[in-house]
Amino acid sequence: MACMRLLIWALTAQSFVASSHAAPAPGAKTGQGRRNLIFMISDGFGIASEGLARAYIQQHSSRDIKWGSMLDNMLVGTTRTRSSNTLVTDSAAGATAFSCAKKTVNGGIAITDDNMPCGTVLEAAKRKGYTTGLVTTARISHATPAAFAAHAVDRDMEDLIAQQLVDAGLNGTAAFGPGIGNVDLMFGGGRCFFLPQSSPDGCRSDELDLWQMAQNRGFRTLSSRKQFDNLLKPQDAADSAENLQSPLPILGLFARSHMAYEIDRNPKDQPALSEMTAKALDILNAATNSTTSNAPSSSSPGFFIMIEGARIDMAGHDNDPAAHLHDIIEYWKTVSVVRDFIDHNPDTLLVSTSDHETGGLTLGIDPEYLWYPETLHPVRRSAESICSELHHAEDISSDHNVLEAHIRNVVLPTYLGITNFTASEVSDISSAALKGAKACKHAVGHVVSNRAHLGWTTGGHTGADVGLYAYGKESSQLRGSLDNTQVGEFLVDYLDVDLQAATKSLVHVPTIQKGFVKRKH
Ligand SMILES: *[C@@H]1O[C@H](CO)[C@@H](O)[C@H](O)[C@H]1NC(C)=O
Ligand SMILES: *[C@@H]1O[C@H](CO)[C@@H](O)[C@H](O)[C@H]1NC(C)=O
Ligand SMILES: *[C@@H]1O[C@H](CO)[C@@H](O)[C@H](O)[C@H]1NC(C)=O
Ligand SMILES: [Zn+2]
Numbered sequence: 001m002a003c004m005r006l007l008i009w010a011l012t013a014q015s016f017v018a019s020s021h022a023a024p025a026p027g028a029k030t031g032q033g034r035r036n037l038i039f040m041i042s043d044g045f046g047i048a049s050e051g052l053a054r055a056y057i058q059q060h061s062s063r064d065i066k067w068g069s070m071l072d073n074m075l076v077g078t079t080r081t082r083s084s085n086t087l088v089t090d091s092a093a094g095a096t097a098f099s100c101a102k103k104t105v106n107g108g109i110a111i112t113d114d115n116m117p118c119g120t121v122l123e124a125a126k127r128k129g130y131t132t133g134l135v136t137t138a139r140i141s142h143a144t145p146a147a148f149a150a151h152a153v154d155r156d157m158e159d160l161i162a163q164q165l166v167d168a169g170l171n172g173t174a175a176f177g178p179g180i181g182n183v184d185l186m187f188g189g190g191r192c193f194f195l196p197q198s199s200p201d202g203c204r205s206d207e208l209d210l211w212q213m214a215q216n217r218g219f220r221t222l223s224s225r226k227q228f229d230n231l232l233k234p235q236d237a238a239d240s241a242e243n244l245q246s247p248l249p250i251l252g253l254f255a256r257s258h259m260a261y262e263i264d265r266n267p268k269d270q271p272a273l274s275e276m277t278a279k280a281l282d283i284l285n286a287a288t289n290s291t292t293s294n295a296p297s298s299s300s301p302g303f304f305i306m307i308e309g310a311r312i313d314m315a316g317h318d319n320d321p322a323a324h325l326h327d328i329i330e331y332w333k334t335v336s337v338v339r340d341f342i343d344h345n346p347d348t349l350l351v352s353t354s355d356h357e358t359g360g361l362t363l364g365i366d367p368e369y370l371w372y373p374e375t376l377h378p379v380r381r382s383a384e385s386i387c388s389e390l391h392h393a394e395d396i397s398s399d400h401n402v403l404e405a406h407i408r409n410v411v412l413p414t415y416l417g418i419t420n421f422t423a424s425e426v427s428d429i430s431s432a433a434l435k436g437a438k439a440c441k442h443a444v445g446h447v448v449s450n451r452a453h454l455g456w457t458t459g460g461h462t463g464a465d466v467g468l469y470a471y472g473k474e475s476s477q478l479r480g481s482l483d484n485t486q487v488g489e490f491l492v493d494y495l496d497v498d499l500q501a502a503t504k505s506l507v508h509v510p511t512i513q514k515g516f517v518k519r520k521h
Contacts (some may be wrong), residue, residue, distance in 0.1 A: 017301060019166065023474075025393065030500055031319045033347055033473070034302075034347060034349070034473055034474065034494060034495075034496075035123075035288075035301065035302035035345070035347035035348060035418070035473075036285075036288075036302040036303050036304070036305075036345065036347065036348040036349070037075075037302075037303075037304045037305075037348070037349050037351070037491060037494055037495055038281075038282075038305050038307065038332070038338050038341075038348060038349070038350045038351075038464065039098070039286045039304070039305070039306045039307070039350075039351050039352075039491055040306075040307045040308070040309070040331075040338065040350065040351070040352035040353075041095070041098070041123075041144055041306065041307070041308045041309070041334065041352075041353065041354065041424075042308075042309045042312055042331050042352065042353070042354045043091055043144055043308055043309060043310050043311075043312055043313035043354065043355055043358075044091075044312050044313025044316045044354065044355070044356060044357065044358030044359070044461070045309070045312045045313070045331070045354040045357070045358075045359060045466065045467075046319070046354065046357030046358070046359075046462070046464055046466055047464070047465075047466065047467055048357075048361045048362060048363055049312065049316070049324060049328055049357070049361060049406065050071060050328070050467060051191060051327040051363055052071070052321065052324070052325060052328075052361065052363060052373075052454070053069065053325055053329060053332070054067075054068070054069055054072065054166070055363070055371075055373045056325055056331070056373040056376060056377075057069070058373075059373045060373065060374070061372060069332050070332045070335040070336045070339065071332060071335055071352065071469050074335075074339075074350075074352075074470060074471045074475070075270065075468070075469055076467045076478050076479055076480075077467075077468040077469055077478065077479055077480045077481055077482060078465040078466065078467060078468055078480075078481050078482070079353045079354065079358075079465060079466050079468045079482055079483075079484050079487055080462070080465050080468070080481065080482065080484060081094060081356040081357070081465065081466060081484055082103075082363045082463060082482045082484075083097070083103060083104065083105060083106050084103035084104055084105055084113050085105040085106060086106060087463040088356070088460070088461050088462060088463045089355065089356050089461065089463075089484075090107060090143065090155070090356075090461065091107060091142075091143040091144050091155075091246060091313065091356070092104075092106065092107050092108055092109050092143040092144075092146075092147060092155040093105060093106045093107070093108055093357050094144075094355025094356050094484060095109075095110075095143060095144040095145075095146075095147035095148065095355055096109065096110050096111070097120070097307075097355075097483075097484035097487070098110055098121075098147075098353075098355070098484060098487055098488045098491065099120035099121055099122065099147045099148045099488065099490055100112075100118035100119065100120055100121075100147075100488065100499065101121070101485050101486075101488030101491075101492055101499065102105050102118050102485060102488070103485060104118075107153075107154050107155050107156075108152075108153060108155075109143065109146045109147050109150055109151060109152040109153075109154075109155055109157075110146075110148070110149075110150065110151045110152075111151055111152070111153055111160065113115075115153050115511065116503075116511075117151035117503070117506040117507075117511055118151075118499070118506075119499045119500065119501070119502025119503035119504075119505070120147070120148050120149065120490065120499075120501050120502065121148070121304065121491045121492050121499070122134075122148040122149050122182060122183065122272075122304055122306065122519070123148075123149065123182050123496065123505075123506075124481065124492065124495070124497035124498055124499050124500040124501070124502040125304040125495050125497050126182040126497070127497070127501065127505075128301065128496075128497050128498075129300055129301050129497070129503055130183055130185050130288075130300070130301055130302055130303055130304050130495065130497075131185075131248065131284050131287050131288050131300060131302075131303040131304075132149075132183050132184050132185070132303065132304050132305065133184060133185035133186070133187075133280050133284055133303065133304070133305035133306070134148060134149065134182065134183050134185070134186050134187075134188070134305070134306050134308075135175075135185075135187045135188060135277055135280050135305065135306070135307045135308070136185075136188040136189070136277050136307070136308040136310050136444060137188065137189065137258065137259040137273050137309065137310045137311050137327075137361050138188060138190070138258050138259070138308065138310035138311065139158065139163045139187040139188065139189050139190025139191060139192075139193065139257055139258055139306065139415065140165060140186050140189065140190045140253060141158040141161040141165065141189065141190050141256065142155075142158070142191045142310065143155040144306075144308045144310060144355065145186075145188065145306065146158075148164075148183075148306050149164065149165055149181075149183045149220075150164035150165055151164065151398050151509050151511045152164075152376045152511050152512070152513065153511050153512055154452075154513075154516065154518065156516075156518060156519055157512070157516055158190075158193045159193060159204050159206060159208075159512035159513055159516075160169065160207055160510065160511075160512075160513035160516075161192040161193075162190075162194055162204075162210055163208070163210060164181065164216060164436070164509070165181070165183060165186065166181060166194075166210055166214040166219060166251065166272040167181020167217065168181075168210050168213035168214060168217060169208045169210065169213060170206070170476070170509075170510065172442045178298055179182060180332075181217075183249070184248045184250070184284075184287070185248060185249065185250050185251045185280055185283060185284060185305075186250070186252065186253070187252045187253075187254075187255060187276040187279070187280055188252075188254070188259065188276075189253060189254060189255035189256070189257055189258045189259040190253055190255070190256075190257060190258070191211070191223055191253040191255065191256055192204070192256045192257060193210070193379075194209075194210040194211045194214065194251075194253065194343055194355065195210070195211055196208060197207050197208065201256050203256075203257075205515065205517075214251050217249075218249060219249045219250060219251045220247050220248075220249070220250045220251070221250075221251050221252070221253075221255075222250070222251070222252035222254075222255070223252070223253060224270055225254065225267075225268060225270060225271060226276075227252070228252060228254065228271050228276075228279070231250075231252075231279060231283075232237060232344075235244075237395060246260070247283060248283065248287050250283070250441055252276075254269075254270045254271060255270060258311065261311050261314075261315065261323045261326065261327060261382040261385070262311070262326040262327045262329070262330040263322060263323050263326040263327075263379070263380070263381060263382050264323075264382050264384075264385045272330055272333075273307070273309060273330050273333075273334045274330060274333040276336040277307055277334045277338065278306075278337045280387045281305070281337070281338070281341045282303060284303040285303070285341075285345065287300070287303070288300040288301075288302050288303050290388065300425055302347070302348075304495060306425070307334065307338070309327060309328075309330070309331035309334065311323070311327045311438070312324060312327045312331060312358075312510070313358045314384075314458075315327055315382065316357075316358030316359035316361065317358055317359065317459055317460065317465055318382070318383050318384060318441040318442065318445055318459075319359055319383075319441070319442050319445035319446060319447055319449060319456040319459060320382055320383040320384070320441060320444070320445040320448075320450050321361075321376055321445065321452060321454050322376045322379035322382070323382035323383065323384070324361075325358075325376055330437075335350075335352060335469075336459050338350050338471075339471055339472075342471060342472040342473075345359050346472065346473060347473055348472050348473055348476070349468050349470070349471075349472045349473040349474055349475060349492070349494055350469075350470060350471040350472050351468075351469070351475075351478065351487070351491065352468075352469040352470070353466060353467065353468045353469065353484075353487060354462045354463075354466035355466075355484070356462070356466065357461065357462045357464040357466055358460070358461050359420065359456045359458060359460070359462075360455075360456055360457030360458045360459070360461070360462045360464075361454065361455070361456055362455040362456075362457070363454060364453055364454075364455070364456065365453050365454070365455040366448075368453065370455060371452055371453040371454055372452045373452070374451060375448060375452035376448065377417070378416070378417020378418075379415070379416050379417055379448060380415050380416075380417070381415045381416065383440070383441040383442075383444035383445045384437075384441055386411055386415055386416075386440075386444050387433065387437050387440035387441050387444060388437070389411075390403065390406065390407070390411070390429075390433040390440060391433065391437065391440070393406050399405055400430065400434075403430050403433060404426055404427070404430045407423070407426050407430055407433075408426055410431075411429065411444075411446075412425065412426070416444070416447065418447070418448075418451065421447075425447050428443050428446070428447065429443045429444055429447065431443075432444075436508075438459070441484065442459060466480060468482060468487065474494065477490075478490055479481045505517075
């Protein structure tokens with residue numbers, strides 16, 4: 001079955017007929033020389049997002065018109081994005097299509113349409129002996145990472161999702177191995193869902209201290225940049241008693257909630273996505289390399305890791321082109337870290353795609369045929385960070401003149417690099433700031449977008465197809481216009497793992513959070 005699917009995608013995008021008689025394609029033999037699978041999700045990154053960042057770099061770094069990004073050079077097709085109940089998916093259903101290779105309803109975290117948990121590619125990989133990882137710039141309990149290792153009927157059940165990620169406080173329904181709690185390495189944000197409600201940084205609705213429970217379960221926990229940096233690279237391990245044993249499992253959460261937008265990130269506080277990825281690959285590679293001393297088992301087939309550029313999407317929701325741009329460039333950088341790893345470990349496959357497009361970004365608005373990438377260059381901060389500062393200023397003064405003065409004197413010239421602003425740009429931002437965070441972020445984003453001649457059709461997602469990219473081992477087997485569930489099937493076939501067996505081990509996993517109250521968005 002595995003080779004058949006590969007063959008179909010490789011050779012006949014249109015016809016699924018008569019494939020059972022086809023001979024295996026060269027290199028498509030199950031498992032031959034395959035080791036690791038790195039799956040990357042650029043959340044909310046559409047084809048226009050790639051064009052935006054490419055044109056920016058071409059212009060700003062004086063690149064040739066033929067210059068392509070790390071992703072351009074590995075384009076293999078497109079991914080279709082709909083969920084089971086709507087043509088416009090959310091990230092929960094989008095990630096479930098990849099992780100379970102099944103459609104579900106928007107909001108569903110690795111569950112089927114009938115609310116039953118479905119085994120994921122990560123869980124099935126773990127059952128087969130692979131070492132597993134999740135890296136994201138969002139909260140680790142957020143929809144995309146959650147859908148690889150947790151099961152919930154609603155993406156906002158993050159109390160329950162966090163418990164499942166570390167297999168804690170579930171009354172023995174779960175167990176390492178079969179069941180849940182299958183992730184060996186987690187890097188990202190979202191510490192607050194691991195801390196009790198009464199803790200200063202906590203955001204749970206109960207008093208469970210999952211941080212402590214994870215430590216009791218053997219997790220090494222990290223929360224600071226310093227701890228991240230001190231996590232020695234495997235090749236340095238020989239001299240260090242601390243590193244003689246494998247550092248896995250490991251839980252590194254470097255922000256209370258989401259990690260910072262790349263444009264706002266203070267490198268002294270938080271590692272970048274590319275840094276978390278480089279360290280994760282080092283650790284997973286060492287743990288699965290039978291020739292190094294700290295590998296737990298010489299029979300480990302390799303590793304599976306999902307890496308998410310999460311805030312590309314959130315900048316799209318904010319209609320904030322500069323934050324979108326900088327998170328895309330950091331994602332490219334991460335792709336280049338992964339490609340470099342594959343050049344040294346050619347038994348590894350990278351697949352990168354998006355769950356959906358966000359914002360309905362267009363490059364150009366009526367009436368002229370042009371847009372100005374250089375408008376984004378002087379922008380220093382995300383709309384999110386600007387609006388939280390304005391909200392604060394408004395709290396302090398509640399004086400509209402003070403707010404407008406701050407917009408004229410600081411926000412427009414210093415943060416956005418706009419010195420010849422108009423009175424209406426100032427009042428657009430100040431009146432939106434009084435309406436709330438969402439209106440404010442859109443107003444700031446639209447001032448920059450209008451000057452750059454960029455358009456947005458929505459503060460949500462769209463149903464557009466997105467790019468599909470692959471590099472490394474058997475990447476030539478992935479071709480054409482695929483449904484998101486077919487991308488999931490490809491991952492499963494590459495690892496040659498059994499989703500049905502993983503599903504069977506999940507029957508007792510609680511998918512509903514007790515006392516859950518749906519937040520209003
Ligand atoms: C675990 O059991 C205790 C006592 O029976 C109960 O209060 C708690 O809600 C249970 N937790 C879960 C996650 O089922
Ligand atoms: C395993 O580790 C050894 C020693 O560091 C290295 O030479 C070898 O290339 C590694 N193998 C893989 C598959 O990474
Ligand atoms: C502001 O200055 C820029 C660069 O000189 C110019 O392109 C733009 O049209 C000006 N905008 C306004 C509103 O004056
Ligand atoms: Zn989104």
